[in-house]
Amino acid sequence: MLEVKDLKVNYGAVQALDGISLTVKDGEIVSLIGANGAGKTTTLRTITGLEKASAGSIIFDGHDLRTTEPCKIVNLKLAHVPEGRHIFPEMTVEENLEMGAYADPSDTAGTMAKIYERFPRLRERRRQLAGTLSGGEQQMLAVGRALMSRPKMILMDEPSMGLSPLLVQEIFDIIQEVNRQGITILLVEQNAQMALSISHRAYVLETGHITIEGDAKALLKDERVKKAYLGQ
Amino acid sequence: MTFSLFFQSLINGLNLGAIYALIALGYTMVYGIIRMINFAHGDFIMIGAYTLFYTIPMMVSAGMPAWLAVVVAVVVCGMVGILVETFAYRPVRKAGPMSALITALAMSIFLQNLAMVLFGSRPHNVSTIFSLPSVSVAGVTVSLNVVLTIAIGLVIMLGLQLFVKKTPLGKAMRAVPQDRDASTLMGINVNRIITVTFAIGSALAAVAALMYCTTYPRVTNDMGTTMGMKAFIAAVLGGIGVIPGAMLGGVLIGLIEVFVRLFAPGWYEAVTYGTLIVILLVKPSGILGRSTGEKV
Numbered sequence: 278m279l280e281v282k283d284l285k286v287n288y289g290a291v292q293a294l295d296g297i298s299l300t301v302k303d304g305e306i307v308s309l310i311g312a313n314g315a316g317k318t319t320t321l322r323t324i325t326g327l328e329k330a331s332a333g334s335i336i337f338d339g340h341d342l343r344t345t346e347p348c349k350i351v352n353l354k355l356a357h358v359p360e361g362r363h364i365f366p367e368m369t370v371e372e373n374l375e376m377g378a379y380a381d382p383s384d385t386a387g388t389m390a391k392i393y394e395r396f397p398r399l400r401e402r403r404r405q406l407a408g409t410l411s412g413g414e415q416q417m418l419a420v421g422r423a424l425m426s427r428p429k430m431i432l433m434d435e436p437s438m439g440l441s442p443l444l445v446q447e448i449f450d451i452i453q454e455v456n457r458q459g460i461t462i463l464l465v466e467q468n469a470q471m472a473l474s475i476s477h478r479a480y481v482l483e484t485g486h487i488t489i490e491g492d493a494k495a496l497l498k499d500e501r502v503k504k505a506y507l508g509q
Numbered sequence: 510m511t512f513s514l515f516f517q518s519l520i521n522g523l524n525l526g527a528i529y530a531l532i533a534l535g536y537t538m539v540y541g542i543i544r545m546i547n548f549a550h551g552d553f554i555m556i557g558a559y560t561l562f563y564t565i566p567m568m569v570s571a572g573m574p575a576w577l578a579v580v581v582a583v584v585v586c587g588m589v590g591i592l593v594e595t596f597a598y599r600p601v602r603k604a605g606p607m608s609a610l611i612t613a614l615a616m617s618i619f620l621q622n623l624a625m626v627l628f629g630s631r632p633h634n635v636s637t638i639f640s641l642p643s644v645s646v647a648g649v650t651v652s653l654n655v656v657l658t659i660a661i662g663l664v665i666m667l668g669l670q671l672f673v674k675k676t677p678l679g680k681a682m683r684a685v686p687q688d689r690d691a692s693t694l695m696g697i698n699v700n701r702i703i704t705v706t707f708a709i710g711s712a713l714a715a716v717a718a719l720m721y722c723t724t725y726p727r728v729t730n731d732m733g734t735t736m737g738m739k740a741f742i743a744a745v746l747g748g749i750g751v752i753p754g755a756m757l758g759g760v761l762i763g764l765i766e767v768f769v770r771l772f773a774p775g776w777y778e779a780v781t782y783g784t785l786i787v788i789l790l791v792k793p794s795g796i797l798g799r800s801t802g803e804k805v
Contacts (some may be wrong), residue, residue: 327690348510353698365684376684379677380696426696 278326278430279355284333284449286316286323287415291318293306295485296333296334301430306452306462308472308493310506311482317465318360320482324463325350325357329391343390351380352465358430360435360465362419373407373418377425385425392421400480413444430461437468449475469506473497481506513649524655526763527565527662531717532740533747533755534669535710541750542686542706543602545609549574549593549616551737553711556589556620557582557718558635558728559628565636575638582715590711591704599700617733624730632729635722658720665716666756673752681729682706686750739766742785748798757796 279301286294293315301307309317322328324335326347335342340353365373371419374392393400396417402410407418423431433434433452437445445468453475457464466472473479476493481502489501496502532554539547564578597616601608617702641653673679681697682705689699722728738761749759762781769777788795 325694327693346698347693348696348698351694357694359690359694363688363694365687365691367687368680368683372680375677376680376692376697379681382677422695476617 278305278338279463280334280336281320281324282334282336283403284320284323284335285331286319286328287331292485294323294330296430297485297487298333299480299490301461301463304456304459304461305478306456306464306476308464308466308469308476308479309482310466310469310472310479310502312505313467314484315482316485317482318434321357321434321463322359323463324432325355327359351426352379353430354427354429355432356423356426357432357433358419358423358436360438362415364407364410364415364418364422366406368407369404369412370407370418371403373422374399374425377422380426384427388425388427395454396421411442411445412439416440416444416448417451420448420455424455424456428460430463431455432463432465434465435467436464437466437471445471469502470497474503513647514771516647516649517651518771519764520649520651520655520659522764522767523628523659523760524720524763526760527659528717528720528724528736528759529740529743530666530759531662531713531720532736532754533744533759534666534752535713535717536741536744537747537749537752537755538682538706538710538713540744541752542682542703543598543609544686544750545598545606545610546613546741547598547707548610548737548741549620549708549712550710550736551733551740552624553589553618553714554588554718554721554734555624555728555730555733557586557632557715558722558732559624560585560715561638561718562633562635562728567637569636574586575636578638579719581716582718583712586715587708587712590707590714593711594704594707599703617737621730621733628728630731632727635726635728637723637726638719639723654723655677658723660774661716662720663749664733665713669713670752675804678702678705698758716766739781742781745795746784746788751795754795756799797800 281297281299283296283298284294285296297320309320311317319328323330324342326342330343337355338353342350365376374387374389398414399418399421410418423451438446440448449471452462464476465470473493473496479491479493479496480487489499535550536547539545560582561578564581565575568575568578593616597612598609599611639654639657643650643652667676673682681702684692684697685699685702692699740759743758743762744755745752746761765784766777766781769780
């Protein structure tokens with residue numbers, strides 16, 4: 278479904294990604310783990326066109342994303358829940374959800390009803406400004422907004438960041454639930470333990486290179502991963 | 510002060526205020542979306558007024574209603590807004606607020622001088638579009654032209670508010686300044702939304718030109734400077750970037766001017782500009798604005 282090959286990204290003289298390759302197959306949850314500054318967020322941002330690649334290819338569902346206008350990528354049914362949620366703080370919860378369906382408003386009401394059913398909290402707060410929500414609610418809203426575009430695949434960047442352990446559990450439950458509905462997930466996480474435990478496969482990113490890749494369950498037992506990312 | 514004088518001044522103040530409000534909307538919409546003060550916005554009124562000056566006689570001689578000239582002016586101003594944004598502002602958008610500010614000031618000087626070359630520096634008289642009679646209300650003579658002007662202003666402001674609140678395009682216009690990356694991810698073409706915002710803001714200047722010329726039918730190449738300055742003050746007073754703020758600020762500045770002129774004729778400009786200083790000292794974010802970091 279998603280195939281990234283030899284992707285390179287520079288920020289000025291700094292090489293943020295130095296030729297990474299990864300694939301995500303239809304229906305999978307794939308994790309990208311690694312330390313701060315390894316290039317995880319850059320990878321996701323480059324896939325959806327928010328950063329420009331200097332070399333390599335990104336093919337999603339047969340489309341070359343490097344030559345696709347960033348604002349057209351959502352039309353291909355690829356959604357991105359960015360790091361730090363990036364909800365629209367001065368719009369209401371409902372308006373935020375509507376923005377999720379901006380590219381394809383054909384079934385806004387029906388999709389929104391489903392999302393309200395899954396996130397009753399958002400329904401309760403639908404007239405409230407999104408900026409006044411708690412961190413956990415904002416994360417639910419960010420996920421809900423991505424679902425509004427009825428995507429085939431979602432890129433999720435640090436969904437557990439800044440959340441209490443209880444909410445972290447809930448957000449990972451949601452990710453699995455979304456995946457069971459047939460949506461493919463590429464997940465970037467600091468919380469490697471949780472990410473690996475729900476993923477099919479995983480990649481470890483270190484300063485712009487992929488160093489380890491494989492079955493997520495196997496990575497949980499890998500000595501290098503244990504030492505560096507699981508604190509064991 | 511007699512009641513009739515008060516009432517007359519109130520009407521005049523609302524008339525002037527509606528004009529300022531429409532111009533202030535242009536400033537505030539553009540500021541709201543790209544955090545830039547378009548100092549050439551006042552000159553768009555001049556362009557609108559010259560368009561009226563040339564097209565009204567053409568419409569009349571072609572046997573068409575004079576108000577069609579307004580449609581032409583709206584289109585011309587909208588196009589000028591798009592051209593200015595695309596060719597002057599967009600290239601410097603990433604270069605920082607100071608570059609944008611200087612570019613806007615330069616654009617203002619450029620437009621004024623271009624108008625001087627094209628149309629000369631002598632004032633021109635714009636023919637009237639509406640010639641409605643005056644009526645007497647409670648002993649006060651009220652020009653229906655003025656009433657119509659205020660009504661047009663009100664309808665446009667309400668329409669704009671509805672547009673921004675309810676339509677997908679209007680919502681996109683609100684989303685872009687809140688979060689550009691997220692807007693792109695939603696499928697919003699950010700550059701196109703900025704262009705559309707400029708076009709609408711500039712088109713409002715054409716309506717402001719119509720309202721101005723109905724009251725003061727005189728066009729000069731530098732008419733935009735004073736009008737623009739005062740409308741800018743109105744936008745800041747109401748809270749720049751906030752659409753209802755521009756309306757409120759415009760009406761307040763209009764009323765302040767008319768009433769100060771009544772009591773102390775020599776002082777009205779001092780008071781208007783003084784208002785800017787006071788608001789910047791007391792509440793820099795304006796009456797309806799929320800405080801958010803540095804502006805301009």
